[in-house]
Amino acid sequence: HVQLVESGGGSVQAGGSLRLSCSGSGYTYSTYCMGWFRQAPGKEREGLVSVDSDGATTYADSVKGRFTASRDDAKNILYLQINTLKPEDTAKYTCAARRGRCNGLDTLFAVVGQGTQVTVS
Numbered sequence: 001h002v003q004l005v006e007s008g009g010g011s012v013q014a015g016g017s018l019r020l021s022c023s024g025s026g027y028t029y030s031t032y033c034m035g036w037f038r039q040a041p042g043k044e045r046e047g048l049v050s051v052d053s054d055g056a057t058t059y060a061d062s063v064k065g066r067f068t069a070s071r072d073d074a075k076n077i078l079y080l081q082i083n084t085l086k087p088e089d090t091a092k093y094t095c096a097a098r099r100g101r102c103n104g105l106d107t108l109f110a111v112v113g114q115g116t117q118v119t120v121s
Contacts, residue, residue: 009116022078022095030073033102038091058104
């Protein structure tokens with residue numbers, strides 16, 4: 001049973017940083033494409049980044065330069081480092097997984113976590 005659990009969210013002031021984590025279990029983590037999404041109240045879900053099994057990343061233009069995704073396959077953890085946080089980054093951040101290679105931000109993810117809330121004031 002594939003399971004993803006996010007952590008690391010919270011309330012921060014604008015200009016601060018956060019590192020979100022996504023812990024995976026129930027599958028061979030290293031062979032999966034991973035990704036991060038976010039959804040703010042009243043807005044559509046926004047794909048932020050995909051991270052392929054070889055570590056290759058594809059970022060949405062809206063987050064390039066401030067967001068950095070990485071994966072630690074030994075620990076089955078996907079990270080999202082967010083710097084210079086802005087109020088418009090306020091959203092629920094969710095990680096996702098699918099077996100095999102990524103297709104950039106068009107990847108159809110099969111499994112998603114419950115999300116972690118980030119609030120920037």
